[in-house]
Amino acid sequence: MxxxxxxxxxxxxxxxxxxxxxxxxxxxxxxxxxxxxxxEIRSCFDHIARYYxxxxxxxxxxxxxxxxxxxxxxxxxxxxIVVFHDQIENFLARNRNKDWSTVDGGRFNSKLHxxxxxxxxxxxxxxxQPDSEQNWLKAYHAYRxxxxxxxxxxxxxxxxxxxxxETWMNKLFWVFAGALIGxxxxxxxxxxxxxxxxxxxRCLW
Numbered sequence: 150m151x152x153x154x155x156x157x158x159x160x161x162x163x164x165x166x167x168x169x170x171x172x173x174x175x176x177x178x179x180x181x182x183x184x185x186x187x188x189e190i191r192s193c194f195d196h197i198a199r200y201y202x203x204x205x206x207x208x209x210x211x212x213x214x215x216x217x218x219x220x221x222x223x224x225x226x227x228x229x230i231v232v233f234h235d236q237i238e239n240f241l242a243r244n245r246n247k248d249w250s251t252v253d254g255g256r257f258n259s260k261l262h263x264x265x266x267x268x269x270x271x272x273x274x275x276x277x278q279p280d281s282e283q284n285w286l287k288a289y290h291a292y293r294x295x296x297x298x299x300x301x302x303x304x305x306x307x308x309x310x311x312x313x314x315e316t317w318m319n320k321l322f323w324v325f326a327g328a329l330i331g332x333x334x335x336x337x338x339x340x341x342x343x344x345x346x347x348x349x350x351r352c353l354w
Contacts, residue, residue, distance in 0.1 A: 153211045157197060160218050164190075168218065171225035175232070183228050189221035219282060226285040230272060233292035237265065240299050264295045 150158075168190075176182060200207050245297035268291035275284040300334035 153200065155252065156211050156215060160193065160197070160215055163218050163222065164193075168222055170295040172227065172251055175225060175228060176233050178229070183224065186221050186224045186228065189207070189217045189224060192219035193221065218333060222282060223279070223285055226275075229289055230292045233296045236296050237292075237299065261295070261298065264291070264298055266293045270297050 168185040172182070172186070175186075193214045196210040196217065200210040200214070204210055221273050249255070249261075252258060268288070271288040271291040272286075275281065
């Protein structure tokens with residue numbers, strides 16, 4: 150087996166062991182297949198077909214096939230990161246009025262922000278070295294961990310049972326408002342009580 154055929158074996162191994170599971174996850178989470186990834190796969194196998202058809206530029210076809218399968222993997226990581234990012238943002242938006250300090254004694258809020266911050270940093274590192282498969286893999290795993298953390302049954306139940314911050318603030322507002330109104334009425338009666346009594350006496354007589 151020459152070096153080109155060895156490289157083709159590696160390409161098929163990447164497709165089977167790395168790319169196919171990513172594609173399955175994309176379809177499960179998003180119900181559609183990203184066109185960019187499909188194009189990279191098609192181009193990869195097109196170059197492999199040319200190699201076996203006896204193309205004069207065998208080395209170049211294998212090199213390009215390897216590049217396309219790598220880009221398909223990168224694009225799959227990027228696509229899933231966007232899916233996870235949207236899931237996390239939607240979760241935060243739905244629960245923006247929750248008092249996070251009441252969930253699991255504050256531990257939920259602390260861990261969520263720790264995981265979320267780490268995921269964002271991993272994504273920045275991947276963007277700095279866009280050709281590093283390892284960096285995109287790390288960013289993908291970091292975002293996936295945040296998404297899985299939010300979907301843990303104990304966390305879902307805890308958040309659902311968490312106190313509503315807006316409701317609590319509304320209650321506090323009305324307590325203070327009631328106190329101020331009460332004070333105002335008391336002061337008004339004290340200052341204008343005699344005038345109010347005379348007014349009603351005149352109206353009745």
